[in-house]
Every structure is written in structure tokens, then in C-alpha cells.
Amino acid sequence: MGIFDKFKSNKSAQEKARKASDAAEKKLNERTGGKYEDQIDAGQRQAEERLGMKRDRPDQP
Template sequence: MGILDRFKSNRTAQDKAKNMSDAAERKVNDKTGNKYESQVDDGQQRAEGAMGMDRDRPEQP
């Protein structure tokens, strides 16, 4: 079992990563004055998707 497989099955780690991702998005948007808001959001979604944390997908057991 690889590290990403363990991450995908650990709900606590995913919740913490989502909180950190949201905080990073807010920080970048604050620093840029929301000038690149859509690009930052797209990057956040791609990063979360690569880690199996798609917010649009129903919760996995």
C-alpha cells in the first residue's frame, strides 16, 4: 500500500489537507487582490483531484 493509498483512506488527513488547501487559496487570493482567483481555484481543484479529494464527488466510505 503506497502513501497516497493510505492518505486516501485516512479521513482525518484529508480533512486537514482540505483546510490547509483552503487557507493557502485564501492567502494567495489576498496577496494578489483576487486578480487570479479563477486560476488559483482551478489549481486547487487539480491538486485536490490528484490526491483523490474531489469535492464534487460523493464521500467514499
């Protein structure tokens, strides 16, 4: 069992990772003035999917 398999089964670790991911997204959007918001969001989604952190998000405008 690899480290990512352990991560996928640990709900508290996933919640911490979600909070960190959201904080990073917010900070990047602040630093870029929202200019690259779509690209940052797409990157965040891809990273979370690769880690097995699928979340139900409404599509953002």
C-alpha cells in the same frame, strides 16, 4: 500500498489537507488582490483531484 493510498483512506488527514488547501487559496487570493482567483481555484481543484480529495463544490461565479 503507497503513501497516497494511505492518505486516500484516512478521512482525518483529508480534512486537514482540505483546511490547509483552503487556507492557502485564501492567502494567495489576498496577496494577488483576487486578480488570479480563477487560476488559483483551478489549481486547487486539480491538486485535490490528484490526491483523491474530491469534494462537492457548487460552481463559483
